[in-house]
Structures are given as structure tokens and as C-alpha cells.
Amino acid sequence: MLLKSLASLLILSSGFALGQASKAGDSAPTSEPKAPVSFDLSAIDKTADPCVDFYAYACGNWKKNNPIPADQTRWGRFNELSERNNYLLYADLKAAADAPKTPLQKKYGDYFAACMNEDLANTLGVKPIDPWLKEVAALKDKKELAALVAALHNSGIGGFYRLGSTQDQKDSTKQIGDLGQGGLTLPDRDYYLNGDERSTKIREQYLAHVTKMFVLLGDSQEQAAAEAKSVMEIETALAKGSMARVDMRDPHNTYHIMTIAELEGLTPDYGWKTYLATNKLSDLKTLDVNQPDFFKTLNTVIDAESVDALKSYVRWNVVHTTAGELSKPFLDENFDFFSATMAGQKEQTPRWKRCTAGTDRALGEAVGQDWVARNFPPAAKDNMEKLVKALEAALNQDIQHLDWMSDATKAEAEKKLAAFRDKIGYPDTWRDYSKFEVKRDDRVGNTARGAYFNRRRSLDRIGKPVNEKEWGMTPPTVNANYNPSMNDINFPAGILQPPFYDFKIDPAVNFGGIGVVIGHEMTHGFDDEGSQFDAQGNVRMWWTPEDRKEFDKRTDCEVQEYNGFEVAPGQNLNGKLTLGENTADNGGLHIAYQALLSVLAKDGTPLDSKIDGYTPAQRYFIGYGQLWCENTREQTSRMRAKTDPHSSGQWRVNGVVQNFDEFGKAFSCKVGQPMIPAKSCRVW
Ligand SMILES: [Zn+2]
Numbered sequence: 114m115l116l117k118s119l120a121s122l123l124i125l126s127s128g129f130a131l132g133q134a135s136k137a138g139d140s141a142p143t144s145e146p147k148a149p150v151s152f153d154l155s156a157i158d159k160t161a162d163p164c165v166d167f168y169a170y171a172c173g174n175w176k177k178n179n180p181i182p183a184d185q186t187r188w189g190r191f192n193e194l195s196e197r198n199n200y201l202l203y204a205d206l207k208a209a210a211d212a213p214k215t216p217l218q219k220k221y222g223d224y225f226a227a228c229m230n231e232d233l234a235n236t237l238g239v240k241p242i243d244p245w246l247k248e249v250a251a252l253k254d255k256k257e258l259a260a261l262v263a264a265l266h267n268s269g270i271g272g273f274y275r276l277g278s279t280q281d282q283k284d285s286t287k288q289i290g291d292l293g294q295g296g297l298t299l300p301d302r303d304y305y306l307n308g309d310e311r312s313t314k315i316r317e318q319y320l321a322h323v324t325k326m327f328v329l330l331g332d333s334q335e336q337a338a339a340e341a342k343s344v345m346e347i348e349t350a351l352a353k354g355s356m357a358r359v360d361m362r363d364p365h366n367t368y369h370i371m372t373i374a375e376l377e378g379l380t381p382d383y384g385w386k387t388y389l390a391t392n393k394l395s396d397l398k399t400l401d402v403n404q405p406d407f408f409k410t411l412n413t414v415i416d417a418e419s420v421d422a423l424k425s426y427v428r429w430n431v432v433h434t435t436a437g438e439l440s441k442p443f444l445d446e447n448f449d450f451f452s453a454t455m456a457g458q459k460e461q462t463p464r465w466k467r468c469t470a471g472t473d474r475a476l477g478e479a480v481g482q483d484w485v486a487r488n489f490p491p492a493a494k495d496n497m498e499k500l501v502k503a504l505e506a507a508l509n510q511d512i513q514h515l516d517w518m519s520d521a522t523k524a525e526a527e528k529k530l531a532a533f534r535d536k537i538g539y540p541d542t543w544r545d546y547s548k549f550e551v552k553r554d555d556r557v558g559n560t561a562r563g564a565y566f567n568r569r570r571s572l573d574r575i576g577k578p579v580n581e582k583e584w585g586m587t588p589p590t591v592n593a594n595y596n597p598s599m600n601d602i603n604f605p606a607g608i609l610q611p612p613f614y615d616f617k618i619d620p621a622v623n624f625g626g627i628g629v630v631i632g633h634e635m636t637h638g639f640d641d642e643g644s645q646f647d648a649q650g651n652v653r654m655w656w657t658p659e660d661r662k663e664f665d666k667r668t669d670c671e672v673q674e675y676n677g678f679e680v681a682p683g684q685n686l687n688g689k690l691t692l693g694e695n696t697a698d699n700g701g702l703h704i705a706y707q708a709l710l711s712v713l714a715k716d717g718t719p720l721d722s723k724i725d726g727y728t729p730a731q732r733y734f735i736g737y738g739q740l741w742c743e744n745t746r747e748q749t750s751r752m753r754a755k756t757d758p759h760s761s762g763q764w765r766v767n768g769v770v771q772n773f774d775e776f777g778k779a780f781s782c783k784v785g786q787p788m789i790p791a792k793s794c795r796v797w
Contacts, residue, residue: 119585120637120693121594122608122630123191123759140229140464146200149193151615152622152736154725164782164789168766171738181744183460186452189743189762190612195591196466198488198607202589203469205483218483220546221476223553228438228468233554235440239330241557242439245270245431246330252424255415259384261427263391269564272296272430273351273411276392278574279401280598282364285650288574290400292376293367294407296351298344298433300455300756305352311751315455320345322450326432327425329442343422344429347414354410356403358756359689362642364597364652367403376400379408382415392572437467438557457746475563476551477587478544481606485539485588489606494538496616497609500623501535501602504631507708508700511797517663525647525655529638532648534581534601538609539588593630595637595697597646602634612740620712621729625736628705629698636700636797640693641668670794671695674772678764681750686760694759698769700797702737706775709733730779738766 158173181188209222210229239246245265252261262272272295279291299305299319304312323344327337360366377385379402389397402408415423432439436447444461452458473480512518512526549566551559574580581599586592589607596603604627608614614627637643644664647653656664672688675695679685688695713720713729721728727735741762745753750761760768770776770788777789784791 119594119596120634120640120643120697120758122592122633140231142200142203142463142465146193146197148197148610149190149612151611151613151618151626152725152732153612153739156739156742157735163780164777164786166767167734167738167770167776167780167788168741168763171735171766172742172762175739175742176744179742179744181746184458184462184466186456186458186749187743187745189745190740191591191743194610194612195607198589198591199466199469199473201488202473202480202484203465205480205487206469206472217479217546220549220551221472221479224476224551224559225468225472227551227553227556227559228471229464230554230556231464234438234556238440239443241555242431242435246428249424249428249431252420252427255382255420255423256384258415258423258427259388260391263388265427265431267391267565267568268561269568270430270434270561272427274408277568277571280579280650281370281401282368282598282646282652285598286579288577288579289370290394290397290572290575291403292400292408293403294351294355297348297355298429299348300752301358302352302355303755305349316345318450318454322446322454323429325446326429326436326443329446330428330432340425340428343418343425347418347422347426350414350417351407351410354407354413356407359687361403362689362693364642364645367401368652369402369405370399371402371405372399373397376402376408379405380412380415382412392568394572394575397575435557435560438560455748455752457748471560473587473589475560476546476549477589478540478584479546481539481588482543485606489538489588489609493606493609493614493616497537497604497614497627498535500628501537501631503708503712504628504635504704505530505533507704507711508632508635508797510707511700511704515797517667518660519657522656522660526639529600529648529655530635532600533635533638534599536584536601536603538604538606540584541582593634595634595643597638597643598650600638600646600648600650602631602638604631604634612736619724619729619732620716620718621709621732622736624705624709624712625733626740628708629701629737629740632701632704632708633697634701635704636697637693639700639797640696642693664796667794667796668692668696671699671796674794675760675764675768678760678768680754680761680764681747684751684754686754686764691758691760695768696796698760698765699772699795702769702773703795703797706730706733706773728779730775734770734776734779738770741765 153175156172156175158170161169161173163170179188185192206221206225209218210226213219213222245268248261248264252258265272266276275293275295277291278288281287281289297305299315304315320341323341324337327340328334332340356366373385373389389395432443436443448461509527509530512523512530515523550562584603586594586603586605588605590605591607593602593604593608595601608630609627612626613630614623644656645652647655654661672692674688675686675691676688677685709729718729720730724732743762745761753761759765767788771790772793772795782789
């Protein structure tokens, strides 16, 4: 897995609150979820004025009629689709667990069955993690810490920092070692450092949670409280040394090629040679140390803390990482803090949902082969390829017509666009899982072996040629992304369905749906981050200084604009954190609209023709708006404002349409109405 973030369409609600608990006896779905539809007339609230609050117009009735299910923290059209994909996947997994027909089905069927075995988990209690706890207990000297951390990282247990591989951002043909900050349990460093009342309260609740988990491991209350205090102290120190999320958006800030000796210079009291040797990387000469200052801080932490305190921190990482797979008391306590307190979730997620998603994460390209055969017709792939070409042509037109960009920069931008690679549906060749051993009676072991399998896949890439055909997302995933080093756009089969894409509906709705999604991913190639990479996927300034100044002026406008949008009382969006996504949303809506106009002209469709009482332009904007209908729990809105580079649904709609004058024309709005402000922003 890449450590550096890719620009994706969204983060699903499971991103943070993984490993939730389940109730006994809830292990089967009761009914098949209904398939979402594109352009939902019943979602529209005609009492709202589209020129005043377009989101309320497009989604008002949907929001009223779709309260958040008790086992969710956010409920939107994305979730409708991903829940349905998950259900269909569940049917495949259940069949494979009961009566596998192929060796691959036997493998993922066993993985799923092991996860579903609640009785076994409850019987075993803490036993599955005993070997790791013993390893931690055996630590006598700080000099042995690196060997212990290496062993745990190899089993998927986090702590302190992360190591993987990445493409060299200055030479995208090379794969290099990638070492990044880590070691925090709360979602962001701000949770440790902010002095406001809300943050202080969360820290108190977190401390109580860590204490309870140590008690569940068998420690006395007093001992557990002392251990939790050490965990908090170490994580707070690591948070202070961590780079802020916003600063990591600039690729220059996280690129520092260093020799192993230089790394040892940052953290002299840590056994890097031992750590690397345990990861079969003894011959490694250099790597990218993303945040050198963090590794200086790590040294300070190791020096300042006692062996016992460091052991408490590592032990915490063992139980926290595995809590979702242990017996009921661990599940419940983990749910109470991370899902209920932090995210506002009311009820535990049913086991079948967690096990389906977990099997997809671990064996996605095994499970996906059967899923795609059943759910993704070849015609869908052909149509999608045509749509992508139409959007590429529209973006090319858009670039050519920009009045603020010189011909020299335009030529470079066009070169980059022409070099885009499109990945649609699923990979040409499937991942080989033969080295991943799955046991039907060992859930915790399966997860650890899966983590090791993925870690080796990542670390074994170092020094090897880049495999351009590899996929990062599994086929049933409802998401899309752009990878700046690969300069590719990716659309898994999971998203190529209603409400995003329906080959039976009029083009206006499809362009407002998957068309904008395609345009969004393409625009990522030209947002604050992507625009620093060239056609070959290398960080290089291909802009003239004057053009770059003009670009910055326009992105600054968006930063200010989105800083002003509120998502919960007293909590606004962070315009810098969400800049890339907002640029992509705005660009996507412009480009897909141009592509739609070309198609309508070619088809001879009059612009004033109506379906369901709406013109093509109106259907386009409503189709777009309805992608983002959602209800979100307040706690989750607050957490996302600090961590999610995507704006909330309301602002993904209203923030974007108010920057696009074609929207005002489509709904006959007047300048000065909220959706047609006198001042608006535009980058692409
Ligand atoms: Zn995106």
C-alpha cells in the first residue's frame, strides 16, 4: 500500500471507525437492499428555491426520507450503493464458505467463515494475541525495541511510524523505500494538541478507553491507568513532532532522500539496521524519509521514556489493532469509544457487513473475479471508455480556451493530459494470492498473514520496475482516484452503476453523474498537488512563473471561499485541506458540462427539450446534486472537517454550482441570489 495519499473521489465512513463490534445473533442480512436509481424525482424538494439553496432543492426530500441507519455514521447515495455491493458480495462469500467450487473460492470462503465465527472468538478471548503480548513483555532493553517493532509491523500491528514503497517523485520509473510518520491512535495530531474544550474532553474519554482496554487484558485498575498515561504521553510527543496534514499536500515537503547513515543520524538511539534486516532490506542504500523532523522527535521519545512506558505503548498498539477481532468485551469497548463517542454511531455494525468488507480488503482481487463476472457486463466497460474519451476532449478544449494561461504552459498541460492512462472496471491480470495462507479457524492469524502478504508485496517492489497495470482499489469499491506518479485515473466496477452511471438513462444525467466523476479525477492532475507533477509523473515545475502566479491566485480564491462554509455549529471546512478536492469538483462540473453540450449537439437534442419537466441542463445539475445527498452525524462532521480532504455533501453541491454561471442560467436565477454570488472562483 502506498503511504502517500492518492487523490480519490471520497473516503467511505469506514475509513476511521474500523473494527467495530457486533451483537450476538445478528449474523445474516434480513433483506436485499434496493438498487439506487439515477435522477430520483422523489428526492427533490419543490418547496425549496434552487437559486437560494440548490442542495435543499435536489436532496431535500431524500434527506427527510433517509435517516441515518443506526449502524452508520453517515448515510448518502454512496452508502446506498456500497451497501448494496457489499450485500451482493456477501452472497458470494456465504456460498463460497458453505460450498466452494474452486481453490480460490475455498480460500476466500475460509477467510470469511473464520471472521464470522463469533463463538470461537468469544471462547478464545485474548488468546490469539498472547504470542505478541509475550514478545512485548520480554523487552528488557531499549536496544531491542527495533526488533520488536519490526516483528509487529510484519503482522500488521502499527506503532511509531510506517514503512512501505513508493514511486520516486523525481523519477517515476523507480520504486523506492518510503518511511513516514505514524504512531497516533486519534485521527489527527490536532486531537492531541488543541486546547479547546471539545478536544480536551475527547482526550479524557480516550484516556479512559485505553485504561479499560488494559484492564480487559488483565491489569489492575491502577496499573492500567498508569499504562494509559504513558500511551498518552508518547502519542502526544509524537503528535508534536508530526507534520500537519495541510503541509503534507505539497510534495516537496515530504521528499527527503537519505542514506541509512543519515537516517541513523536522525534517530541514533534506534536500531534501524536491525529493523531493516528483519524486513529483508539489509542492502537498502537510500530511502525517502517523508518527515525528517518526526524521526528526530522519535529519538527524543525513546530517550525520554522508560522501557516500561515504551512497552505500554507497544502493548496498546497490539490490543488496539486487534480489538475488532477479539471477544465481545474488547469489541464492545472498542465500539464505545471509536464508533459511538468519536463518530456518533448508535449501534454496532452487523458482523456479516464487517466480515464482507474485511474479506474484500484482504482478498479483493480473488473475491472480485467472481463479483465482476456476475455484476459488470463488458458493454459497461466499452461505454465507459467512450465517456472517458469525451471528457478528455472537453478538458483539452477547456485548457485551450483559458485566457490566463500562456501557450507554453498550455502545451505542457496538453502533453500531460495526452499521457493520462485510464483504468476501468478491474485489472487485466489478477493478483496471485498463492503465498497467502488462510486458516478457517484462525481469524486473527489470517489478518496478520494478510498484512504480511501485502507488506512483502510493497517492500519487494523496491528497486524493481514499476508495474503500471496494478490496481490499488478492489473491483466492488465505490470510489475513483487519480495517482500523480502514475498519471492515471482509476474507476473500479463498483462505482459504474446508478446513481453514477445508468446506460438506460438520458446523457444529461450520466454526464452529471459519472461524467463529473471522470472530470473530477482528471482535474486532480491539475490541482494544487497534481499540477506539480508532469506528464511522466515526476515533480517538475512545468509552469511559467507568471502562469503559476495566476493559478495560485485562483486556488487562493477557493481556499477563502471554502473556509467560509460551516459543517457543524462553530466548525467550518478547512479550505487548504480540501483545496485539491474542491478544485476537482469545480473542474469536473465545468468539463462534464462541455462534454454534454457536444453530445447533445451531435445527437440533435434541443436544449429546451424536457424529460420529467426538466431541460437537459437542469437534469445535469440535479443528477450531479443528487450524488451527494447525505445525512451525517454531528461528531462525524466535526471529525471529517479535521481529517477529510473532501468537503461535505452540501458544499460539494452548493460550493460548486455557485461558481458556475451555467447553473444560474439553467434555473433562471438572478445575480445576487445565494447560488449566484457577485464574486465567485474558478480555476479550471
Ligand atoms: Zn478527488
